[in-house]
Amino acid sequence: MKVEQIYTGCLAQGAYYIESKGEVAIIDPLREVKPYIKKAAANNAAIKYVFETHFHADFVSGHIDLAAETGATIVYGPTAKPRFDAYIAKDGEVFTLGDARIKVLHTPGHTMESACYLLTDEKGKEKALFSGDTLFIGDVGRPDLAQKISHELTKEKLAGYLYDSLHDKILPLPDDIIIYPAHGAGSACGKNMSAETTDTLGNQKKYNYALQPMSKAEFIAAVTEGLTPPPAYFPKNVLMNVQGYESINSVLEHGTQALSPDAFEAAANETGALMLDTRSPQDFAKSFIPNSVNIGIDGNFAPWVGALITDIKQEILIVADEGREEEIVTRLARVGYDNAIGYLKGGIAAWQKAGKETDSIESISAGELDRRMQAEPDLSVIDVRREEEYTTGHLQGSKNLALDYINDHIGEVEKNKTAYVHCAGGYRSMIFNSILRSRGFHNLVDIQGGFKEIEASGKFNITGNATPVPGEKQGTGS
Known part of the structure; x- marks a missing residue:
């Protein structure tokens, strides 16, 4: 049996590749799915399941494209109501993966459909818990995001559900179980996450403030204290994960159209597209296209795009270092910004060579x-x-x-x-x-x-x- 965490620092997000006897499960995949497909092919294995721990708010999952390209079954926990073909599992239901087993634990609290997946190895030993946003290293999932979807779900009510989920489903598990969460430090899905991306449940019982002995009322007070407003794009990503989205291949096709300086300028003037300059801050400062906005690709790019570009359907024109255009379109798509319409061929040097106006910042x-x-x-x-x-x-x-x-x-x-x-x-x-x-x-x-x-x-x-x-x-x- 093989378990691999595929961690993406820009989103502080962990996806997981599990393989046993030629069968593969992917948990919480990112939008771009080819790396998972290539990994399975390199191992002469086939992707059988795509397990989703919940409807994510901070990124658009690759579940739909991955299922379409591989024939894998998308699996959600109880109460999930996706608007596409998926299997809604029962609490306690067990899925066979080669000689391994994956058990569904319904753990409402972060969201109502949240589920954790308990992995049992070929010898019948419980080895790992893929805890989604229910349990992080050093924290638990914030209980205020689902209330953006349903006003009946207050953060206090959700925190109460989370307390029950932790105490009824997770804390009774063996201390040597490895916890594999969906996020680490830097994610807005929790408030006190560790920089570590895995740990044993036993260690978390010692050091995670939310797992210390306390009453439900004390727990609710602790996990709801100090919550800052979530990024504005979160509800929009949830809806994309529930309803479906444009294929990543199509997004890449229109987003990576090479535009000459004249065509780029015309597109900016005619469409009102946002000119997004993704170069380093100091390169941008020296020379940039007037009215363009700098969010550097070599930083927390996707979360800042989501926080600052308020219209997720905004058309975007890209200025980039040569060779990074596809990476940028991909990372925009990770948070649902699917409307890139092209990039400046030759970058800022081509713009300057064409005699176009530039600006600078001291x-x-x-x-x-x-x-x-x-x-x-x-x-x-x-x-x-x-x-x-x-x-x-x-x-x-x-x-x-x-x-x-x-x-x-x-x-x-x-x-x-x-x-x-x-x-x-x-x-x-x-x-x-x-x-x-x-x-x-x-x-x-x-x-x-x-x-x-x-x-x-x-x-x-x-x-x-x-x-x-x-x-x-x-x-x-x-």
């Missing part, structure tokens, strides 16, 4: 910021990190305008006054600057390296004791 070092502050002590600094990051440690006198809520903050930025913008490491600040630049704010200056460089320089008055934020550094996952 980006300075922490040392240069210090020099300017010496000359002008009261200059305006905007910190676009999240409130909890800002509270932990920040530049004295700076204003916190979190990128997550940029539309709420625009009225607090003065168009005619120079302001210096930073985040933790330089990724989010350029997103913030590019969005405001596209809306007519021309007096924002970016601070390279963000708060990390400001603090490391030792030249500034820092309030609090800052700690780095996981996942913002360039290159965190794909």
Whole structure:
């Protein structure tokens, strides 16, 4: 028997490949399905089942395309009502996979259809639990997402269901069971997840705050405390996972159309498409197409797209480093942004060679910021990190305008006054600057390296004791 976790850092998401005697099950696949198919073919195996732990909110699953291409059966837990062909399993139902067995445990709480899958090996030993968003390493699934679909399901009611699911179905399992969750640190599906992506149930009983002995009322209070609003795209992804979606092959076909500078410019003018520049923040700062927005591909790309592009049906034109166009269309599709209509062939160099207009954003070092502050002590600094990051440690006198809520903050930025913008490491600040630049704010200056460089320089008055934020550094996952 073979079990492989296929972890995608950009989404902090774990899919799973399970194989026994030439038969394969995939749990919670990503939108692009060819890697699973190739893996099975390389092992002379066939994909028999696609198990879904629930209707995901943070990404669009590849269940429909994978079933269509392989003939596999899509399996959901009890109460799921998908609008496509799928098998709705009973609580406790067992599926045969080669010489292994997979048992369905209905675990409502994160959502009502949530299910965990208990894997028993060829010798009859219970080996692993694929816990979806019911149980994470260090946390449990947040109980407030399903209420976006049904107002009758309050977060308190869902938390109560989750308490029962954990105590009735999961905690009685053997301590040496390996927990394989759907997400790790960085996902918005929980609030206290570990950077570790697997653990034993015994360890989680010791260290996971939500599994400590407590009453149901205490549990409900603990898991509902401190929940921040979920990203706006979450309900839209749920609906795509319930209703179905365009084939990934079709999405890739229209999204990877190569457009000359003239054709790209015409498409932008005629369609009103968003020009999304996915290059690194500093490359973008040097030269970009006016009114384009920067969300770098080498960062938490898909979650920021979902958080900031409010219309999931928005047509998108892509500016990218050469050779990365298909990757970008794929990663957009992972969170349901299926309407990319092409990319700039030859990238920004081709645009410049064609004599097209470009813009730039001033980006300075922490040392240069210090020099300017010496000359002008009261200059305006905007910190676009999240409130909890800002509270932990920040530049004295700076204003916190979190990128997550940029539309709420625009009225607090003065168009005619120079302001210096930073985040933790330089990724989010350029997103913030590019969005405001596209809306007519021309007096924002970016601070390279963000708060990390400001603090490391030792030249500034820092309030609090800052700690780095996981996942913002360039290159965190794909």
